[in-house]
Amino acid sequence: MNSADLGRRVGVPSTALFTDQYELTMVQAALKAGTASRRSVFEAFTRRLPEGRRYGVVAGTGRVLDAVENFHFDDEMIGFLRQQRIVDEPTLQWLADYRFSGDIWGYPEGEVYFPGSPVLRVEGSFAECVLLETVILSILNHDSAIAAAASRMSAAAGGRRLIEMGARRTHELSAVASARAAYVGGFDATSDLAAGFRYRIPTVGTSAHAFTLLHDTERDAFRAQVDSLGRGTTLLVDTYDVAEAVRAAVEIAGPELGAVRIDSGDLLLVAHRVRQQLDELGATGTKIVVTSDLDEYAIASLAAAPVDAYGVGTQLVTGSGHPTCSMVYKLVARAGSAEPDARLVPVAKKSLGAKASKGGRKWAARRVDEHGVAEAEVVGTGAVPEELAGRELLVELVRGGEVMAREPLEAARERHVAARAGLPLSAMQLSRGEPVIGTEYA
Template sequence: MNSADLGRRVGVPSTALFTDQYELTMVQAALKAGTAGRRSVFEAFTRRLPEGRRYGVVAGIGRVLDAVENFHFDDEMLAFLRDQNVVDGPTLDYLSDYRFSGDIWGYPEGEVYFPGSPVLRVEGSFAECVLLETVILSILNHDSAIAAAASRMSAAAGGRGLIEMGARRTHELSAVASARAAYIGGFDTTSDLAAGFRYNIPTVGTSAHAFTLLHDSERDAFRAQVDSLGRDTTLLVDTYDVTAAVRTAVEVAGTELGAVRIDSGDLLLVAHRVRQQLDELGATGTKIVVTSDLDEYAIASLAAAPVDAYGVGTQLVTGSGHPTCSMVYKLVARASSGDPADELRPVAKKSMGAKSSKGGRKWAARRLDEDGVAEAEVIGTGPVPAELAGRQLLVELVRDGEVVAREPLEAARERHIAARAGLPMSAMQLSRGEPVLPTEYV
């Protein structure tokens, strides 16, 4: 396994200021009170799935590990905190030596999750754990939302190709993270070269309408593209008249033309007409790619169309209506000291309404029915029942501050395919409904 398989992490800047100020002020107050070193357990979870979603997808774990490794305060950052009077001198001294030295367990990337699932468990002193809250949540909430949208689109596509092409519809850094999450969720390629470079995701791209408009005729544009990129290229055929463009495309490239792309109009109707025309012209192997503001519902509506691949942008990188999965990061257990032998005591927020949480250091397992299909997400704080011992979901990610579970992105992608396949068939329905698995606490 080479470094490219795991993602290029060279030159990654410190993530220490990707946080909220109150994380630092809590550390200051805890240091003064003598409680900063108390052994603590934090968990990241969501109280509910986005409305109508049947399951969530864990994505961003690899990026979380990068963020934890690179969470340290350099001299310039410390000077900023000092100049802005964010924290006092003793706290600056603590931060200057900060390196996470605890343990992290979590659902492996690509796994599915449900309300209450302890997606990530962070253990260490209160101070070192609480500082990681914001950066962990910002990664998990974004990436898991995109992966969930991608998974729904992948299920709707039914094995047809999926191209992530949303870079121009989001922040430039979010675009890279979105492409990574989309690949985990089932997309095959990306148009974003930064994502291809950093994470070794296959990249694709040919031309836009501007290239056709640049030339004196559509034929000239097609000829220039074929001469440069070969007959296997994808020609964009809806700049002017689709029927004329398809005829010209085959005349220029021959029946070996790789694909045509349709980016507007009634995609269902146009795709059928283009397929018929291509076949009549002898280009029976030429594929049809459709784009134009697609989401999982539009993809599902094209199931009967002769479409070979879908290109998705805006709806994917915005989570198809749910740009976050509302994960939270809560203290669930703590000791009275930093002594590893000191007993952990469950703690939990007891406020009224939906914001209460369940205390205790949790394990999670997925119970299967007699046919091997998942039937419940089981979460507990005591001994793991013998029948669930082999079905536990959390894996060790960081031990004593050292990452122990890096893996190729392809492994997360394959894991998601398997996890989704293990859910009840109703998980694939796009109609609104409750989580496909109930969460049981024992």
């Protein structure tokens, strides 16, 4: 299937084949064994943060809710599974009627998380919950990685405007998800129109070097752009000679010129020179936008530069070196039988080394100090201690198969600002380090 076909598939209301084959073969075996209907609890979490990261960012929750709601097998899909002999006829009949009817709790989108945090808890029958594993992890691992990188860049930017412009550096569908996650993590706009259309994220964009090269002179290009887009546009000034371009830009657009963009060279030095030149030409209100392979470290290095906005592409959509969060989806409790009132039994993988997990249906709360600053992520299985009551992190997302917690993307974005502000100041450091708070098990 080519990318265009995949794009059309994503447009239809089913996410059921965004999964691994073994999810379906497990359902077949469980149906045959009589264990498929056992009440089960799965949790998505990560055992560790990416190396050097001090906190994670939950992103993609809204997309997970869409994926769960739209997870069903249509006739064409059932026909494909039958033709490929993926599962047997009784299983195909079960899949044809599938709709998730369980409950989902999780950290709200934009919240921060740490190793062991039960970011998402899915409850229902074993069969209906296990089917969701791959699509849930696909979304959370990707979107949370992008949001974490965006958050670090946002912290480094110190309030300056951030523009996501990585669509050409990743898969076309990933680009849309990346723009959404970046917005949650603190970016202000995207260049990707599909993201703007689907999620109403502010979009920006003016011209590339090709537009300047198209014209006989740089002045002709600037004049054409200003005539078309107005004096408030952003002119790209590093195609030839930056100083000459800035002079021409102000002469053509006047001091009302919106901004100039610098895409190459020693950005710190060039930004200072351009700011001085703009001011001398009377364009004191003209802003400076810088691009060119930026990441959080490059952004931090420009803190002293007269820069008003940063455009970030490759490093953002690849998670700034960490394109996944390594989240897993594990069965942590299951009923002792298929009876509706059967007691839940904690279960856990007993692997050697770092892959062991902790059983039991978990809650999580964040303990804070006397100043309201987070000091520990507390995860437990029984009753929530009285001193942590009201500080629980998981919220109800789905009840009986019905989505309960849809919210505007702005809410997740604002939540992240508040969550990050509640962490110790060392969370903002870009140097490698351990998680900014530890995880305690109660």
